[in-house]
Amino acid sequence: MALLEVRDLTVEFHRKGEEPFTAVDRVSFDVEPGQTVGLVGESGCGKSVTSLAIMGLLPKRGAKVSGTVNFEGTDLLRLSDKQLRDKRGRDLGMVFQDPLSSLNPVIPIGLQVTEVLERHQGLSRKAAMVEAADLLDKVGIPDPNRRLSEYPHQLSGGMRQRALIAIALACKPRLLIADEPTTALDVTIQAQILTLLRELVRDLGTALVMITHDLGVVAGLCDEVNVLYAGRVVEKAQRHELFAQPRHPYTHGLLASIPRLDAPRGERLNPIRGSVADNIPWTSGCAFAPRCPNVLDVCTEVTPVQEDIGGGRLLRCHNPVQPEVPQEVSA
Amino acid sequence: MLRYTVRRLIQLLGVVLVLSLLVFAWLRALPGGPASALLGDRGTDESRAALEQQLGLDQPIFVQYFKFLGRAVTGNFGNSTGVQPGDSVVDIFVQRFPATLELSIFAIVIAVVVGIPLGYLAAKRRGTWFDNLSVGGSLIGVAVPVFFLAFVLKEVLASKLGLPSVGRQDAIGATRVTGFFVLDGLLTQEWDAAWNALKHLFLPAIALATIPFAVIFRITRAAVLDVMDEDYVRTAEAKGLTAQLVRRRHVLRNAMLPVVTTIGLQIGALLAGAVLTEKVFAFPGVGEALALGFERRDYPVLQMLIMVAAIVYVVVNLLVDLSYALIDPRIRTR
Amino acid sequence: MAIGTKKERIDSLAESTADDSGVSLAASAWKRLRRSPVFLFGSFIIVAFIIIAVIAPWIAPHDPSARDLADQVIKARNQIPEPQPGHPLGGDLQGRDFLSRLLVGAQQTLLVGVFATLIGLAGGLALGTLAGAFGGWVDSLVMRIVDVMLSIPQLLLAFGIGALFAKPNLFTVILAVSIVQIPVFARLLRGSMLAQRGSDHVLAATSLGVKPGAIVFRHMLPNSLGPVIVQSTLVLATSIIDAAALSFLGLGNPDDRVPEWGQMLGGAQTVIDTHPQLAFWPAGCIIAIALGFTLVGESLRDALDPKNRR
Numbered sequence: 001m002a003l004l005e006v007r008d009l010t011v012e013f014h015r016k017g018e019e020p021f022t023a024v025d026r027v028s029f030d031v032e033p034g035q036t037v038g039l040v041g042e043s044g045c046g047k048s049v050t051s052l053a054i055m056g057l058l059p060k061r062g063a064k065v066s067g068t069v070n071f072e073g074t075d076l077l078r079l080s081d082k083q084l085r086d087k088r089g090r091d092l093g094m095v096f097q098d099p100l101s102s103l104n105p106v107i108p109i110g111l112q113v114t115e116v117l118e119r120h121q122g123l124s125r126k127a128a129m130v131e132a133a134d135l136l137d138k139v140g141i142p143d144p145n146r147r148l149s150e151y152p153h154q155l156s157g158g159m160r161q162r163a164l165i166a167i168a169l170a171c172k173p174r175l176l177i178a179d180e181p182t183t184a185l186d187v188t189i190q191a192q193i194l195t196l197l198r199e200l201v202r203d204l205g206t207a208l209v210m211i212t213h214d215l216g217v218v219a220g221l222c223d224e225v226n227v228l229y230a231g232r233v234v235e236k237a238q239r240h241e242l243f244a245q246p247r248h249p250y251t252h253g254l255l256a257s258i259p260r261l262d263a264p265r266g267e268r269l270n271p272i273r274g275s276v277a278d279n280i281p282w283t284s285g286c287a288f289a290p291r292c293p294n295v296l297d298v299c300t301e302v303t304p305v306q307e308d309i310g311g312g313r314l315l316r317c318h319n320p321v322q323p324e325v326p327q328e329v330s331a
Numbered sequence: 332m333l334r335y336t337v338r339r340l341i342q343l344l345g346v347v348l349v350l351s352l353l354v355f356a357w358l359r360a361l362p363g364g365p366a367s368a369l370l371g372d373r374g375t376d377e378s379r380a381a382l383e384q385q386l387g388l389d390q391p392i393f394v395q396y397f398k399f400l401g402r403a404v405t406g407n408f409g410n411s412t413g414v415q416p417g418d419s420v421v422d423i424f425v426q427r428f429p430a431t432l433e434l435s436i437f438a439i440v441i442a443v444v445v446g447i448p449l450g451y452l453a454a455k456r457r458g459t460w461f462d463n464l465s466v467g468g469s470l471i472g473v474a475v476p477v478f479f480l481a482f483v484l485k486e487v488l489a490s491k492l493g494l495p496s497v498g499r500q501d502a503i504g505a506t507r508v509t510g511f512f513v514l515d516g517l518l519t520q521e522w523d524a525a526w527n528a529l530k531h532l533f534l535p536a537i538a539l540a541t542i543p544f545a546v547i548f549r550i551t552r553a554a555v556l557d558v559m560d561e562d563y564v565r566t567a568e569a570k571g572l573t574a575q576l577v578r579r580r581h582v583l584r585n586a587m588l589p590v591v592t593t594i595g596l597q598i599g600a601l602l603a604g605a606v607l608t609e610k611v612f613a614f615p616g617v618g619e620a621l622a623l624g625f626e627r628r629d630y631p632v633l634q635m636l637i638m639v640a641a642i643v644y645v646v647v648n649l650l651v652d653l654s655y656a657l658i659d660p661r662i663r664t665r
Numbered sequence: 666m667a668i669g670t671k672k673e674r675i676d677s678l679a680e681s682t683a684d685d686s687g688v689s690l691a692a693s694a695w696k697r698l699r700r701s702p703v704f705l706f707g708s709f710i711i712v713a714f715i716i717i718a719v720i721a722p723w724i725a726p727h728d729p730s731a732r733d734l735a736d737q738v739i740k741a742r743n744q745i746p747e748p749q750p751g752h753p754l755g756g757d758l759q760g761r762d763f764l765s766r767l768l769v770g771a772q773q774t775l776l777v778g779v780f781a782t783l784i785g786l787a788g789g790l791a792l793g794t795l796a797g798a799f800g801g802w803v804d805s806l807v808m809r810i811v812d813v814m815l816s817i818p819q820l821l822l823a824f825g826i827g828a829l830f831a832k833p834n835l836f837t838v839i840l841a842v843s844i845v846q847i848p849v850f851a852r853l854l855r856g857s858m859l860a861q862r863g864s865d866h867v868l869a870a871t872s873l874g875v876k877p878g879a880i881v882f883r884h885m886l887p888n889s890l891g892p893v894i895v896q897s898t899l900v901l902a903t904s905i906i907d908a909a910a911l912s913f914l915g916l917g918n919p920d921d922r923v924p925e926w927g928q929m930l931g932g933a934q935t936v937i938d939t940h941p942q943l944a945f946w947p948a949g950c951i952i953a954i955a956l957g958f959t960l961v962g963e964s965l966r967d968a969l970d971p972k973n974r975r
Contacts, residue, residue: 017700057568061458081574089571096569101562104581106588106660115580116570151660167570349813360829470963474955476906478913479930479948482937603820607910611934621821625828626915637825641817648816 001073003207004031004054004175009067011046011053023049025231025282026067028306031175036201036208038222038239040215040254044276046231047211051177053077054209055094056084071175090120093168093206097180099160103152109136109163110148116170135166140196158189162196169200176201177209182217194221215254219243227251230279230287233306236314247309247320249294286318294319335656335663343649350641355399358634408635413627414620420635423620429510430499431609431616433528435601437536442543443594450551450590451583457556465548472545477604481538481611489534497613500528535612539604543597550593554586561585588659595651599644694891694968701968707960714954718771725765726751730922735760743939757929757943758936766924767946773925774905774954777839781904782897784843789850790893796851797858798881808855814848823907827916835918835925838911842904853896857889891969898962902955909951926951 011024024046031037039047052058053065056076069076071092076084088094096102104112113135114128123131129148136144139162152160161181168176178197182190198221201208210222218225218239225242227235227250235248246252253272274291281287282303289299296319306316402408408420415423453462489496500512506519513532516525558564559582567581605618613619617636624632656662698704717724727733734746734756746756754763796807814822826841827833858881861867870880905927911917912931921928926947933944 055569057565085571085573087571088569094569096562096566098562102566104563104567104585106584106658107580108660115572115576119570119572119576153661164566167566346813346816349809350816353813357825357829470959471952471956474902474906474952474959476909476913476930476948476951478910478934479944479951482934482944486937486941599818600820603818603824606821606824607913610914621824622914625824628828633825633828637817637821640821644818645816 001070002030003033003035003072004209005068005070006030006050006054007068007070009050009053009069010065011049011058012064012066014062014064020064023231024053027228027231027233029226029233029236031207031209033174033207034201034205035224036198036210036222038218038225039209039211039228040213040218040225041228042213042276045228047228048179050228051094051179051209051211055088055092055177057094086120089116089173090171091173091175093171093173093176095161095164095168095176095178095181098184099157099164100152102164103160105152108149108151109155113148113163113167113170116167120171131170132166135170136163139163139166139200140192141166157185158192161185161189161193165193165197165200169204169206172204173206175207175209177211179211180213183212183214190217197221215243215258227254230276230282232282232287232316233314234288234316236312238312241311241313245323247313247315247323248317249292249319249321250288252321253293286316294321336653339649339652343645346645347642350638350645351400351403352396354634354638354641355396357637358399358630361630403638409631411629411632413629414623414632420631423632424617424635424639427615427617427620430512430614431605431618433511433513434532434535434539434609434614434616434618435598435605437532438539438601438604439543439594439598441536441540442547442597445540446544446547447551447590450548451555451586453548453552454555454559462552466552469545469548472541475541477538477542478607478611480541481535481608484534484538485611494534495531496534499531499615500524531614535608535614538611539601539608542604543594543601546597547590547593551586551590554589555582558582558586584658588655591655591658592651595648598647602640602644694965697968698964701964703960704964704968707957707962707964710953710957711961714771714775714957717768718775721768721771725762725768726753727762727765729761729766729769729924731762732760733762743936745940745943754942754946758932758940763943763946766929767926767950770924770926770929770947770950773835773923774927774951777835777842777908777925777927778901778905778954778958781839781843781846781908782900784839785846785900785904786850786893786897788844788847789852790854792847792851793854794858794881794886797855797862798877798885800859800862804855804859807851811848811851811855814845815852819845820907820910823911824914824916827911827914833911833916833918834920835923838908838916838918841911841916842907845907846900846904849900850893850896853892854889857892858885861885861888891965895962895966895969898958898965902958902962905951906955 007028008026009024009028010022010026013021013023015021027046027050029037029039039050041047049058054069054076056079058065065077067077071087076087079087103109110129110132113132114123114125117123117128117131118125121128133144133148136147141147141159141162147155147159147163152163155163165181181197182193185193194217197208200206208221210217212218222239224238225236226233227242227248229250235242235246235251237247242251243255246255250272253270256270257272259269272291273293278290279287280289280300285298285300285302286292286304289295292299294317298318302318304316304318306314309315309320406421410416411418411420411423449465453465456462485496488494506515506521506524508515508518512528513525516522516528563585564577564581567577572581602618605616606621607618608614609616609618610622617640620632621636621640623629624636734752737746737756738744738758738760745758746752746760748755752762752764754767757763757766792807792811796804796811817825822845823841826844827837830837862885867880867884870884875884908917908925909927909930912928913934914931917928917931918925921932929947930944930951933940933947937944
């Protein structure tokens with residue numbers, strides 16, 4: 001049994017006076033203990049909503065969640081509020097995108113770390129502060145003891161994200177979900193944070209669900225990758241297979257659109273044509289059809305189902321990209 | 332923090348100075364000129380001319396202003412001409428001030444104690460009948476003129492609830508210690524005196540509290556709604572903290588920032604409301620003195636009381652700003 | 666470069682910064698307003714009162730200043746005309762038809778509100794734009810004045826201004842009530858101007874060589890319109906109530922041949938024990954119209970809140 005088993009997770013948003021919007025459409029994936037799994041897709045594909053649904057952090061009104069999320073055998077979606085609160089922070093950790101807005105501006109950093117420790121490990125404030133300083137040190141924050149009494153606005157962006165990672169990992173959870181943790185940071189800091197994450201989850205044996213739109217992040221970090229489009233998983237593969245032989249036209253398009261340093265001068269960029277606004281509903285066929293270079297008539301008539309194409313790879317496509325001669329992949 | 336305080340205090344002094352200039356100008360702009368302002372209707376042309384010379388009104392305006400300041404600082408504001416004719420204005424103020432203070436404290440306590448929890452609940456139950464009803468109620472509360480509400484309370488509720496409708500306390504020979512009747516009663520353990528004073532305060536305080544309550548309620552509700560959507564609340568939830576801790580340390584701590592500012596502003600607005608409410612209930616406070624002063628054109632009284640009202644307002648707002656700096660570390664550590 | 670081209674470029678720049686989804690703020694606000702019961706109810710009240718104010722002279726059964734029932738007023742016995750045929754609400758202390766005074770009073774009351782708001786807005790606009798657009802010492806000076814005005818509680822300041830006039834009349838009331846609104850508008854506009862000075866669309870217009878005056882009037886002011894409209898509706902409500910308070914203290918317009926609700930309410934306070942209806946009816950009208958404007962103002966504020974945008 002995997003650490004996390006997500007089966008047919010569906011999230012529907014209902015707003016007054018509007019059609020219900022399905023942000024996450026029967027998404028399924030597994031995470032083994034210690035494994036790093038990536039959820040990749042562009043903005044609006046449902047990857048963040050998936051992570052919030054797993055943690056039970058979606059608003060109660062307006063969001064309808066169905067399916068099962070089995071964490072160590074327990075369906076998180078069926079737990080009571082109190083039971084969820086016991087698990088969150090202790091067994092499940094989460095790191096969010098914007099480090100400044102994710103920290104309470106009016107209480108010191110130290111307290112924001114110790115409150116997790118006090119809550120789940122029953123430590124006293126004094127003992128927790130010692131532990132907190134140690135945690136801040138582990139995530140690479142210099143002079144941690146002074147930082148304990150400082151406020152979020154006094155720290156730099158990178159340090160804030162490190163603090164948030166420290167908070168998320170404070171109780172050594174078995175699963176960490178990171179929702180675009182580096183998107184709001186400078187490029188140089190991004191690399192540092194990703195390296196930090198990789199080392200920490202390796203040392204702690206924590207499973208990591210990495211949510212991102214950046215394939216570069218995926219390449220450097222994830223063992224397994226799920227590609228999401230319009231709320232459904234369209235391709236799943238091991239990292240090296242995905243990059244070497246992307247089968248789904250969307251994945252292929254994403255990879256092809258990355259500018260390459262060794263491309264000849266004057267060569268045009270290869271964006272995926274159209275935009276998310278051109279999508280058709282999954283019920284009418286394949287959502288990607290209007291933008292797909294491989295589109296066939298059947299794509300706008302029959303909804304493609306997820307198929308196992310061998311070697312643990314899953315694919316949802318009527319007309320996938322054919323495997324090419326293996327090439328060198330520069331990760 | 333200290334530098335900030337000192338800076339604000341200097342600003343305060345500046346504002347007070349400008350205010351004194353304004354009041355001085357206002358006094359001179361009053362119909363009939365400053366001499367008749369001090370003499371009221373009883374001044375004849377001769378007495379006015381004599382007083383003008385006596386007051387040095389034939390001197391350059393700067394000299395006059397400084398003399399005015401000098402008199403103000405030494406507490407000489409002249410005698411009342413209409414409200415309590417003959418009495419020193421300063422005495423009138425000292426007599427009446429505790430009454431208004433007591434009334435204002437009760438009013439603001441009511442507004443805060445009812446407004447903040449209600450605002451929080453309305454935010455939590457956004458969109459429900461409870462929310463809509465309380466927001467609607469607060470909107471109506473602002474639309475009703477204070478003096479009319481005071482009337483209604485006085486006429487309709489006073490008799491029904493057996494509450495007194497005028498004055499501050501029935502003559503029962505209570506001992507005076509501080510001038511705050513309820514407090515005095517408690518201090519001297521004359522429970523019936525304290526209770527009697529409380530009964531007199533009840534209706535005027537409710538009338539006075541209505542607008543502050545409505546505003547505090549709306550601001551609390553809006554602030555809580557804003558904060559509830561913030562990312563750091565989501566982080567707190569993701570940590571698995573208890574709902575109570577999230578509410579106390581993350582939601583309310585941040586939501587209170589704008590609420591505290593509002594409370595300060597409302598305390599200032601209370602002064603104006605007190606003028607109307609005290610008049611209706613014949614409550615012998617500073618407000619009633621102001622109301623009568625306006626009615627009877629008692630300029631010495633008006634001059635001092637307006638000056639004091641403005642200073643109090645400015646000081647209260649300064650205190651609010653300082654407390655804001657205490658609560659919000661982002662301002663402190665600049 | 667032709668002027669036409671520049672103009673088009675600036676306009677499209679301004680539009681593109683309005684919203685990414687292609688819907689302007691005004692259009693999306695209107696969409697939400699149309700569905701808001703609060704807005705609809707408030708607008709209904711306002712429109713109803715405006716209609717009454719306009720047709721009042723025709724539907725009022727009598728001339729509001731004619732003392733037809735004067736002979737039925739017996740001061741000694743504290744008696745005023747009862748409701749009778751032709752006079753559904755009876756008469757007031759001077760023997761005038763009360764219903765007619767209420768109906769026609771809508772005109773004067775609305776006038777007081779509208780003019781007070783306009784004057785306050787004009788003054789605030791002038792000061793705020795001056796301060797915000799130029800910054801520097803102009804800003805400091807203007808804001809000092811505004812701060813001092815704000816350091817006196819609004820109603821108290823209105824009382825003080827009202828007291829300056831030996832012979833108050835309608836104009837002095839409007840003046841007193843409007844002056845206290847100037848600092849609020851000034852603050853509002855200055856804040857909006859300052860916020861926009863560093864914004865992209867202003868920088869773009871400046872770099873294209875648009876004159877400062879045009880920048881202020883065509884690019885900055887329209888963006889400030891939203892909060893100004895919201896504030897204006899709320900000020901309309903408060904000025905009517907403040908005017909009533911002035912009458913209550915005897916600082917209002919003593920000439921009551923042309924009826925005005927605040928004046929009627931203030932004037933009824935001496936006889937409220939014996940003739941409560943003389944106060945309740947005008948009070949009810951004031952509350953209703955103040956509520957109408959407040960509801961509209963609040964729903965406008967919600968609709969224009971950028972955080973609520975789709």
